Amino acid sequence: MQFSSESVEGLVEQLTKLPSIGRKTAQRLAAFVLKMPRAEVVEIAEALIAVKDRVRECTICHNVTDRNPCVICRAPRRDRSTICVVEDANDVLAIERTGEYRGVYHVLGGVISPLNGIGPEDLRIRELMRRLVSADDIPDDVPGTNGSATPPEDVDAEAEAIIEAHQAAAVEEIILAVNPNVEGDTTAYYISQLVNPLEVSVTRIARGLPIGGDLEYADEATLSRALEGRGSL
Amino acid sequence: MQFSSESVEGLVEQLTKLPSIGRKTAQRLAAFVLKMPRAEVVEIAEALIAVKDRVRECTICHNVTDRNPCVICRAPRRDRSTICVVEDANDVLAIERTGEYRGVYHVLGGVISPLNGIGPEDLRIRELMRRLVSADDIPDDVPGTNGSATPPEDVDAEAEAIIEAHQAAAVEEIILAVNPNVEGDTTAYYISQLVNPLEVSVTRIARGLPIGGDLEYADEATLSRALEGRGSL
Numbered sequence: 001m002q003f004s005s006e007s008v009e010g011l012v013e014q015l016t017k018l019p020s021i022g023r024k025t026a027q028r029l030a031a032f033v034l035k036m037p038r039a040e041v042v043e044i045a046e047a048l049i050a051v052k053d054r055v056r057e058c059t060i061c062h063n064v065t066d067r068n069p070c071v072i073c074r075a076p077r078r079d080r081s082t083i084c085v086v087e088d089a090n091d092v093l094a095i096e097r098t099g100e101y102r103g104v105y106h107v108l109g110g111v112i113s114p115l116n117g118i119g120p121e122d123l124r125i126r127e128l129m130r131r132l133v134s135a136d137d138i139p140d141d142v143p144g145t146n147g148s149a150t151p152p153e154d155v156d157a158e159a160e161a162i163i164e165a166h167q168a169a170a171v172e173e174i175i176l177a178v179n180p181n182v183e184g185d186t187t188a189y190y191i192s193q194l195v196n197p198l199e200v201s202v203t204r205i206a207r208g209l210p211i212g213g214d215l216e217y218a219d220e221a222t223l224s225r226a227l228e229g230r231g232s233l
Numbered sequence: 234m235q236f237s238s239e240s241v242e243g244l245v246e247q248l249t250k251l252p253s254i255g256r257k258t259a260q261r262l263a264a265f266v267l268k269m270p271r272a273e274v275v276e277i278a279e280a281l282i283a284v285k286d287r288v289r290e291c292t293i294c295h296n297v298t299d300r301n302p303c304v305i306c307r308a309p310r311r312d313r314s315t316i317c318v319v320e321d322a323n324d325v326l327a328i329e330r331t332g333e334y335r336g337v338y339h340v341l342g343g344v345i346s347p348l349n350g351i352g353p354e355d356l357r358i359r360e361l362m363r364r365l366v367s368a369d370d371i372p373d374d375v376p377g378t379n380g381s382a383t384p385p386e387d388v389d390a391e392a393e394a395i396i397e398a399h400q401a402a403a404v405e406e407i408i409l410a411v412n413p414n415v416e417g418d419t420t421a422y423y424i425s426q427l428v429n430p431l432e433v434s435v436t437r438i439a440r441g442l443p444i445g446g447d448l449e450y451a452d453e454a455t456l457s458r459a460l461e462g463r464g465s466l
Contacts, residue, residue, distance in 0.1 A: 003326060004296050004303040007280070007287040014280040017273065019265050025253065030284065031323050032252050034297060038285040040250065045278035047240070047247040051263065052271040054240040063237050064267060070237040090264050093236060 003027075008034065059155065060131075060166050062107040062124050064089045068155055069162050072096075072104060079103045080169035083131060085191065086177050087111050087184075095177060103175070104166070106131065111183040112190055119143070120190055128191070132171050132200055142194060176204040180225070236260075241267065292388065293364075293399050295340040295357050297322045301388060302395050305329075305337060312336045313402035316364065318424065319410050320344050320417075328410060336408070337399070339364065344416040345423055352376070353423055361424070365404050365433055375427060409437040413458070 002009045008030050015026035033041055057063070058070035065071070072078060072092075082103030086092055092105050108123045126144030155163070174195055178184035192202045208226035209218055218226070235242045241263050248259035266274055290296070291303035298304070305311060305325075315336030319325055325338050341356045359377030388396065407428055411417035425435045441459035442451055451459070 003322060004291070004298050004305055005284075005288050006299045007283045008297055008322075011280040011284045014277040017269075017277070018262055020258065020261065027323060027326065028253065029251055031321065033281060033284050034288060034322070036250075036285075041281050041285050044247040044250070045281045047244040048266060048274050048278045048281075050240045051238075051244045051266050052269075052274050055238050055267060058237070064241055065237045066239045072237055088264065089236060089238075089241070089267070090260060093260065 059163055061105045063092050063105055069159055074162055080166055081172040083171055084175045084177050111187040113183045132198055171200055174200055174202045180207040292396055294338045296325050296338055302392055307395055313399055314405040316404055317408045317410050344420040346416045365431055404433055407433055407435045413440040
């Protein structure tokens with residue numbers, strides 16, 4: 001059943017393309033948009049386009065940013081000897097939210113997932129290696145390219161200096177903050193095999209019972225992992 | 234905590250303006266938009282603007298439409314002697330979905346709600362009266378205007394003929410399909426007081442136990458209303 005307006009129906013169809021928005025939700029949103037002032041609707045539409053037109057990738061950490069390098073890589077007080085490796089920009093956000101982490105990031109752009117046809121060559125693994133050793137020292141079997149020799153067009157002298165400073169910083173630790181599932185495990189194992197020969201320690205964030213969780217209702221896998229990862233008091 | 238891209242952050246803020254979209258959902262949507270092809274994002278943005286630019290109100294029933302009068306009012310096989318009075322366009326959709334109703338609609342644009350400062354003068358009640366009797370026969374104390382004497386600009390000769398045909402049709406029944414709550418009750422009572430003196434029957438859709446509902450768990454108000462509204466078998 002359709003609205004008697006094709007435009008409203010068109011908006012409903014467009015909105016259902018987005019994740020977690022079904023037809024009912026889309027109809028409710030469309031009805032709301034109908035009542036919104038035109039200027040506000042234009043703002044939403046412009047924000048959508050701006051994301052496609054203005055957002056680029058940080059040359060250093062590959063996080064989303066409007067200004068390359070991103071604010072985290074630019075910040076002089078972030079500890080450049082620690083790199084937290086995450087799947088995507090949302091994970092950066094989640095870790096920043098804790099307010100606990102002072103290092104920098106490396107966004108892989110996915111995890112190894114043979115079922116979805118995603119292999120190491122689709123991720124920014126060679127770019128990660130490039131942050132640890134000089135391009136010549138990366139084994140040839142590491143997938144990916146060494147990146148363009150010349151920096152990207154939108155990088156000015158100041159940005160170039162920041163990129164060089166990152167490259168010069170000695171990395172001491174790689175923290176793998178991938179999800180605790182098969183894809184995350186595979187990705188973590190793959191990266192640890194590459195990085196272990198170098199003088200860089202590789203750690204992975206702890207898996208165990210969530211805070212406020214209940215031992216009685218925990219699944220076996222979580223509980224096994226929590227036991228295995230027990231620490232002294 | 235914010236994305237390191239102002240554009241992404243801007244989109245998140247814009248999306249949270251919409252109902253039932255909180256910050257977390259907006260972040261997930263923004264991350265999805267980042268990965269969408271630009272053309273698809275432009276389609277969504279254009280659909281949003283189209284709703285504001287192309288959607289108008291049907292002169293007859295006040296439903297949303299791209300072409301005035303709306304498809305329902307244009308349909309020659311719809312029974313113009315029965316008018317179903319609803320709060321908004323979503324309710325038209327809900328009733329059309331049943332596939333049971335063959336009459337036409339009248340969209341009030343809200344319900345009487347003193348708490349929200351909405352009185353009868355804010356609804357299309359005089360416009361409803363206008364569909365039942367000639368403008369001269371509407372009591373002066375009915376709020377609202379008689380509408381402009383000349384039809385709206387976007388109406389051509391064909392549309393004008395349809396509007397006149399609706400005006401000429403003798404309305405036999407007004408079905409009040411307002412929600413079963415205080416505002417709906419008030420609105421239903423107000424309209425029934427206006428329409429009862431005319432030779433038009435006024436009915437209201439039944440309130441009772443929902444299909445698949447359980448008598449044991451029904452609230453008292455619903456159960457009282459279901460008892461009160463019992464019908465013979």
